[in-house]
Amino acid sequence: xxxxxxxxxxxxxxxxxxxxxxxxxxxxxxxxxxxxxxxxxxxxxxxxxxxxxxxxxxxxxxxxxxxxxxxxxxxxxxxxxxxxxxxxxxxxxxxxxxxxxxxxxxxxxxxxxxxxxxxxxxxxxxxxxxxxxxxxxxxxxxxxxxxxxxxxxxxxxxxxxxxxxxxxxxxxxxxxxxxxxxxxxxxxxxxxxxxxxxxxxxxxxxxxxxxxxxxxxxxxxxxxxxxxxxxxxxxxxxxxxxxxxxxxxxxxxxxxxxxxxxxxxxxxxxxxxxxxxxxxxx
Numbered sequence: 112x113x114x115x116x117x118x119x120x121x122x123x124x125x126x127x128x129x130x131x132x133x134x135x136x137x138x139x140x141x142x143x144x145x146x147x148x149x150x151x152x153x154x155x156x157x158x159x160x161x162x163x164x165x166x167x168x169x170x171x172x173x174x175x176x177x178x179x180x181x182x183x184x185x186x187x188x189x190x191x192x193x194x195x196x197x198x199x200x201x202x203x204x205x206x207x208x209x210x211x212x213x214x215x216x217x218x219x220x221x222x223x224x225x226x227x228x229x230x231x232x233x234x235x236x237x238x239x240x241x242x243x244x245x246x247x248x249x250x251x252x253x254x255x256x257x258x259x260x261x262x263x264x265x266x267x268x269x270x271x272x273x274x275x276x277x278x279x280x281x282x283x284x285x286x287x288x289x290x291x292x293x294x295x296x297x298x299x300x301x302x303x304x305x306x307x308x309x310x311x312x313x314x315x316x317x318x319x320x321x322x323x324x325x326x327x328x329x330x331x332x333x334x335x336x337x338x339x340x341x342x343x344x345x346x347x348x349x350x351x352x353x354x355x356x357x358x359x360x361x362x363x364x365x366x367x368x369x370x371x372x373x374x375x376x377x378x379x380x381x382x383x384x385x386x387x388x389x390x391x392x393x
Contacts, residue, residue, distance in 0.1 A: 117145035117146045117148065117149075117190070117216075118142050118145035118216075118217075118220050118343055119220050119223055119224075120145075120186075120189055121138075121141055121142050121145050121148060121186075122142065122328060122341075124174065125138045125142075125174075125328075125329065128173065128174060129173075130170075130173060130329075131173075132334075133162055133166050133170075134166070134169070134170045134173055135329045135333070136160050136161070136162060136329075136331075137156065137160045137162060137166065137167060137170045138170075138327075138329040139160075139327045139329035139330055139331075140156065140159045140160040141156070141160075142327045142328075142329060142343070143301070143326065143327060143343070143344070143346060144159065144346070145343075146213075146216075148186055149183060149186035149187040149189075149190050150183075150187070151183070153167045153168065153179045156179075167179055206347065206348070207348075209347050210345055210347040210348050210352065213345045213346075213347050213352075214345045214352055214354045214355070217342070217343040217344070217345060217354065217355040218354060218355055218358065220343055220355070221342055221343075221355045221358065221359060224340070224341070225362065230338060230340055231340065231362055231363060231366045232366055232369075233338060234322045234338055234340065234363055234366060234367075235363060235365075235366025235367045235368075235369055235370050236366075236370045237293075237294045237320055237322055237338070238263075238267075238294055238296055238322060238363065238366075238367040238370070239267070239367045239368075239369075239370030239371045240293060240294070240370065241292050241293040241294035241295075241320075242268065242269055242290075242291050242292070242293075243269035243270065243271050243287050243290055243291070243292050244263065244267055244269065244270050244271070244292065244294060244295075244296065245271050245273060245283075245284065245287050245292055245294070245295040245296065245314075245319070246259055246260045246263065246270060246271070246272045246273065246295075246296045246297075246298075247273040247274075247295055247296070247297040247298070247307065247310060247311075247314075248272075248273075248274055248297065248298035248299075248300075249273075249274065249275070249276050249304050249306060249307050250302075250304050251300045251301065251302070251351065251353075252298040252299055252300040252307075252356075253274040253275075255298035255300065255324070255353065255356055255357060255360055256272055256273070256274050256296075256297075256298050257272055257274055258357070258360065259296065259298065259360045259363070259364065260272035262361075262364050263364060263367065265377060265378060265381055266367070266368055266371055266373075266374040266377050266378060267367070267371065269290075271283070271287055273310075276304065276306040276310075280306065280310055281310070281313055284310065284313060284314050284317060284319070285317065288317045288318065288319060292319060293318075293319065293320060294319060294320045294321075294322060295311070295314045295319045295320070295321050295322070296322050296323075296324075296363070297311060297321060297322065297323040297324070297332065297336070298323075298324050298325075298356065298360065299323055299324070299325040299326075299330055299331075299332040300325070300326055300344060300351065300353055300356060301326055301330075301344065301351060303330060303331045303332060307332060308331055308332055308335060311323070311332055311335035311336065312335045315335060315337070320337045320338075321335060321336045321337050321338070322336070322337065322338045322339075322340075322363075323336035323338070323339045323340070324339075324340055324341075324342055324356050324359050324360060324363070325339055325340075325341055325342075325356075326341065326342065326343055326344045326351075326353075326356065327341050327343065328341045340359060340363075342355035342356035342357075342358070342359040343355050344356065
């Protein structure tokens, strides 16, 4: 267990647990600050998650510990020597280097997750089979949705990106459902807009299968996702960094292409047209 990333160790600790919404919020906060989690006091964790201190105690008991000190002791014992929070070489790095190192760790965690390709392969089949395919991402996640939609449109015959909220959002879900859509691809990154949670709940009510890329398996959108694949974000800079969610989006595109027999022909057709039009400078 000690050889895996801090976030991966926490994910395994929380897997299969029946947690209340408040407890899921605490779990989500711990995963986001995985390296620091073993060294946070109950007061610090409560402030980080925006809950009461007794809620943190109940959370630890729900996981099978006598209280929060026992949970923290367990996490510290599972933390390899020299990890964040215990000093060492990391302190010699400046804040920019630390942010890069944190993203490298997020990518390692994603690599470990992809050792089981079944969830991604299932997601690829769901996305490939939806005509049209909805891609949702608001605020911080809007760039992820637009990027995914840009490349997906090269191989998928009908991609509709939902990157703006407002009263028309449900209308566009309705229109896609009437046109035959069966799946919605969602990118959900912190801070999580309430509008995204509401949109996913509505999409599922209308019969759409929701595939979500989120920063944690305990993100607020988890309850409204049929298949959630986590890609952690970096939190060391003023604004979160999202290398893992972006890469995960590209992995899902690859899996979707595997489910589209015409994907390669469409790419070759685009390349031929681009060359004829002189679109790119080689």
